[in-house]
Amino acid sequence: MNAFFKTIGKYFLPYKRDLILNVVFNFLSALFSIFSLITMIPLLKILFGLDQKVYGYISMNEAFGSLDSLGNAVKHNVYCLITQVSDNQGPALALVYIGLFMVVMVFFKVTFTYLSTYYITFFRNGVVRDLRSQLFNKTLSLPVGFFSEERKGDIIARITGDVTEVELSAIGATEMLIKSPIIILVSVVTLFIMSWQLTLFVLVLFPAAGYIIGKVGKTLRKKSMAGQNKMGELMSTVEESLSGLKIIKAFVAEKKISERFRKQIEEYRKIMNRLYIRYYLASPLSELLGTILVIIVMWYGGYLILNHTSVLGPEKFLVYLAVFYSVINPSKAFSTEYYHVQKGLAAMERINRIMDAGNPIVEKKDARPIHAFNEAIEYRDVSFRYKTDYVLKGISLKVKKGRMIALVGHSGSGKSTLADLLPRLYDVTSGQIMIDGVDIRDYKISDLRNLMGIVSQDPILFNDTFFNNIAFGVETATAGQVIEAAKIANAHEFIINTENGYDTGIGDRGSKLSGGQRQRISIARAILKNPPILILDEATSALDTESEKLVQDALSHLMQNRTSIVIAHRFSTIIDADEIHVVKNGEIIEKGNHEELMKQNGEYRKIFDMQYFVS
Numbered sequence: 001m002n003a004f005f006k007t008i009g010k011y012f013l014p015y016k017r018d019l020i021l022n023v024v025f026n027f028l029s030a031l032f033s034i035f036s037l038i039t040m041i042p043l044l045k046i047l048f049g050l051d052q053k054v055y056g057y058i059s060m061n062e063a064f065g066s067l068d069s070l071g072n073a074v075k076h077n078v079y080c081l082i083t084q085v086s087d088n089q090g091p092a093l094a095l096v097y098i099g100l101f102m103v104v105m106v107f108f109k110v111t112f113t114y115l116s117t118y119y120i121t122f123f124r125n126g127v128v129r130d131l132r133s134q135l136f137n138k139t140l141s142l143p144v145g146f147f148s149e150e151r152k153g154d155i156i157a158r159i160t161g162d163v164t165e166v167e168l169s170a171i172g173a174t175e176m177l178i179k180s181p182i183i184i185l186v187s188v189v190t191l192f193i194m195s196w197q198l199t200l201f202v203l204v205l206f207p208a209a210g211y212i213i214g215k216v217g218k219t220l221r222k223k224s225m226a227g228q229n230k231m232g233e234l235m236s237t238v239e240e241s242l243s244g245l246k247i248i249k250a251f252v253a254e255k256k257i258s259e260r261f262r263k264q265i266e267e268y269r270k271i272m273n274r275l276y277i278r279y280y281l282a283s284p285l286s287e288l289l290g291t292i293l294v295i296i297v298m299w300y301g302g303y304l305i306l307n308h309t310s311v312l313g314p315e316k317f318l319v320y321l322a323v324f325y326s327v328i329n330p331s332k333a334f335s336t337e338y339y340h341v342q343k344g345l346a347a348m349e350r351i352n353r354i355m356d357a358g359n360p361i362v363e364k365k366d367a368r369p370i371h372a373f374n375e376a377i378e379y380r381d382v383s384f385r386y387k388t389d390y391v392l393k394g395i396s397l398k399v400k401k402g403r404m405i406a407l408v409g410h411s412g413s414g415k416s417t418l419a420d421l422l423p424r425l426y427d428v429t430s431g432q433i434m435i436d437g438v439d440i441r442d443y444k445i446s447d448l449r450n451l452m453g454i455v456s457q458d459p460i461l462f463n464d465t466f467f468n469n470i471a472f473g474v475e476t477a478t479a480g481q482v483i484e485a486a487k488i489a490n491a492h493e494f495i496i497n498t499e500n501g502y503d504t505g506i507g508d509r510g511s512k513l514s515g516g517q518r519q520r521i522s523i524a525r526a527i528l529k530n531p532p533i534l535i536l537d538e539a540t541s542a543l544d545t546e547s548e549k550l551v552q553d554a555l556s557h558l559m560q561n562r563t564s565i566v567i568a569h570r571f572s573t574i575i576d577a578d579e580i581h582v583v584k585n586g587e588i589i590e591k592g593n594h595e596e597l598m599k600q601n602g603e604y605r606k607i608f609d610m611q612y613f614v615s
Contacts, residue, residue, distance in 0.1 A: 011127045019123055128163060151235075230267055237264060301321070360427055367442060368438065392417060394431070397588060404566060419537055424449070453525075455537070485527040523558055536567065538568060555573070590604050
């Protein structure tokens with residue numbers, strides 16, 4: 001319990017006003033609930049013919065000397081009023097008045113109960129909103145490398161299902177620690193006032209019941225963690241299946257994927273069966289224990305009354321039992337919510353794996369702003385590794401402003417990693433990357449990335465309109481600027497031929513478009529951003545010849561007057577580069593322009609000949 005509130009308690013602070021009001025109204029609700037029960041004492045006395053006539057009101061001013069005197073004065077005056085009504089108008093009408101007073105007490109009780117839930121609503125939804133928002137923002141802030149080890153479906157499960165579980169647990173725990181203890185406290189104080197001997201006997205029995213319930217719920221947290229992890233796997237399978245639906249159908253693999261999902265869902269069913277078997281045991285177990293306690297209290301209280309050793313009369317003992325029973329329900333809620341808290345702890349642990357994840361891409365407190373690129377980009381003896389093995393080893397190269405350099409080499413040689421280091425998607429393991437003579441780690445990250453435009457092999461588009469995809473990241477973009485960028489990218493013609501032009505939706509990840517069209521939208525986006533530094537990562541490798549020509553033409557417009565780093569397998573993209581670097585096994589083994597490298601008759605010439613089938 002301490003671990004739960006230590007973890008989630010910080011999210012409660014903005015809503016402390018709502019929590020305080022909830023406490024106040026819960027206290028008032030409990031108080032009026034007890035008042036309504038105590039009102040039954042004179043009612044039962046009249047029904048059982050036990051009422052004693054009381055005459056002569058006591059001045060309240062005389063009774064203010066002590067709490068005991070005040071209580072006796074109030075009790076005396078109430079009975080005096082009942083005697084007066086009973087003598088003048090009959091016992092039946094006295095019962096009506098007592099009943100009406102009980103209705104008033106219950107009205108106040110339910111009103112305050114509603115107000116307590118009214119304010120807990122703002123607390124509940126506020127905590128969930130903040131938690132989900134912070135979790136999503138944390139996810140966005142984490143480095144790209146974090147997601148190479150985490151499944152997207154599992155991340156989605158944590159943002160949705162796990163936060164919902166925490167929501168139920170947070171409210172349950174809050175109810176448990178606020179509402180239930182208030183009711184129990186007010187009830188127990190009342191029981192002590194009515195009979196401290198009997199109440200002491202009852203309190204000795206409660207720890208035993210709590211111990212039994214705690215033993216049953218001990219394993220719930222582990223079972224819940226296993227269930228939530230399995231749900232993360234299920235979500236990942238669904239996400240992967242939807243993303244790869246075309247391949248699944250093309251390879252007639254529906255049965256295989258369906259069987260894989262069936263096995264996972266069956267494992268989830270077994271885990272949840274074990275979980276809910278324990279969870280559903282909470283209510284009947286607590287009800288059984290509560291009934292046993294009531295029977296014991298009835299026996300012991302009856303024994304005291306029959307032996308004339310109790311301060312309670314029969315009518316007060318019945319009310320005592322009613323007040324005691326009002327402790328049972330919140331005690332049951334206490335035990336039930338204990339199970340919720342265990343599930344919530346498991347969910348919070350999964351959430352904290354993201355919230356507590358370290359981000360190695362850290363911006364310095366005194367980071368420098370940068371709004372323009374003036375001289376050169378320089379890699380100085382740069383080495384990099386993801387875990388153990390080095391992907392890049394001692395890379396040194398310089399890109400002067402306005403020049404285009406190309407990186408070529410076989411897949412896995414380290415070309416894309418070399419480019420990813422520049423916008424600090426990763427940080428170098430050793431060495432330095434300089435822009436205008438300053439280490440890029442000394443710049444503000446947002447300023448650094450604003451200098452760059454990236455066009456990748458797989459264009460990342462969003463389920464939105466053409467306009468919003470092109471204008472993505474440029475808040476002040478006008479319609480004219482978007483159209484001009486689309487024209488330069490050779491995208492304007494096919495856009496205006498769609499049903500709603502620039503307001504047409506392009507589907508999930510641009511699914512309504514061809515590969516060449518998606519790439520040209522991606523290029524239009526980069527053109528609109530107008531960055532001084534451009535990174536092209538295999539921008540044409542997945543296209544057919546016609547699409548490649550259109551995209552290549554768009555890229556030529558995009559690269560004009562820009563500093564470009566181009567990664568490509570197709571030599572048509574890089575043949576005019578100012579300098580070409582051949583990367584192999586994380587090292588630059590050759591450099592020069594196309595003609596120089598062809599004359600060297602080395603690795604570059606070998607790759608070129610393989611692509612064009614030169615024997």
